[in-house]
Amino acid sequence: MDFVLIFKAVIIGIVEGITEFLPISSTGHMIIVENLIKFKAPMYPKAYIDMFDxxxxxxxxxxxxxxxxxxxxxxxxxLSPGESGFRLWLNMLVAFIPSAVIGLLLHKTIEEKLFNAVTVAFALVVGGILMIVMENKYRRGNPIRSIDNVNIVQAFKIGCFQCLSLWPGMSRSASTIMGAWVSGLNTVAAAEFSFFLAIPTMVAASGYSLLKLKISMSSAQIVALIVAFVVSFIVALVVVEGFVNFLKRKPMRIFAIYRILxxxxxxxLAFTKGMAA
Structure with missing residues (x-):
């Protein structure tokens, strides 16, 4: 048993569970953590790291x-046409399409040009500033308090904002919540729309990445993957519920300031050579 790898799996699972649905970018945090715990190529095969993600x-x-x-x-x-379930999943499909199309067209370019510490850091800062500006403008008075009341035009607008998250570090959660604010959703409804939209978006993205992977793994590596999956699941359960309760009482400015920092x-770290750019 590779206990060092298991320990790294626990750390990575915790970070993913905390950051995936908060508007602070899981990508930016993974860059820091993977450098700190030395979970990167060439110490581990790139295909295995991709599988971990x-x-x-x-x-x-x-x-x-x-x-x-x-x-x-x-x-x-x-799911009959006109019923609430049909409208909900139609909205999710409409919101999913813009980023899916652009992601497929620009996937290789994004990986080659934008997946580095410097561009991710700029995305964190820019996204944080946008969150502060947009929350101040849209947070109060937005009339839509349930995702069941979102129409197809509003869903498409949120989907267009999700395209911002193709810039690594911008955060899918932050992008969709900002799009929901602009579309008239209050913050809790915006977060819940973002959570539901994550289901088709992340399953499709993960499935697409999985199809491209060619990898063989040792039993220790498989165990580490299982550990990371379980930890990510448990931590995300706690964090998402806590995040929704937080949003009922507090603004999101604290997350914006945190991501800027x-x-x-x-x-x-990148410019002082403390981190791979």
Whole structure:
């Protein structure tokens, strides 16, 4: 048993579970953590690291499915045209399409040009500033308090904002919440729309990445993947529920300030050679 790898799996699972659905960018945090714990190539095969990213994301998605299982089950019972379930999943499909199309077209370019510490750090800072500006403008007075009241035009607008998250470090959660603010959703409804939209978006992205992977793993590596999946799932369960309760009482400015600080830290580390750019 490789206990060092298991320890790293636990750390990575915790970070993913905390950051995936908060508007602070899981990508930016993974860059810091993977450098700190030396979970990167060439110490580990790149294909294995990519597999880790897929598995921990699936663990986080499962947390959303479990937390919202009653609403999901209810929506699946009402899939006839015009019913609430049909409208909900049609909205998710419409919101999913813009980033799916652009992601497929630009996937290789994004990986080659934008997946580095400096560009991720700038995305963290820019996204944090946008969150502060947009929350001040849109947070108060937005009339839509339930994702059941979102129309197809609003869903498409949120989907267009999700395209911002193709810039690594911008955060899918932050991008979709900002899009929801602009579309008239209050903050809690915006977060819940973001959670539901994560299901098709992250499953599709993970599936696409999985199809491209060619990898063989040792038993120790498989165990580490399972550990990371379970940890990510459990932590995400706790974090998402706590995040929704937080949003009922407090603004999101604290997350914006935090991500700006993290972005600055990454830039300092990158330019002082403390982190691979």
């Amino acid at each position: 897929i598995v921990i994301q699936l663990g986080a998605i499962l947390a959303i499915v479990v937390l919202y299982r009653e609403k999901i089950k209810d929506s699946l019972r009402n 993290i972005g600055i830290i990454i830039l300092v």
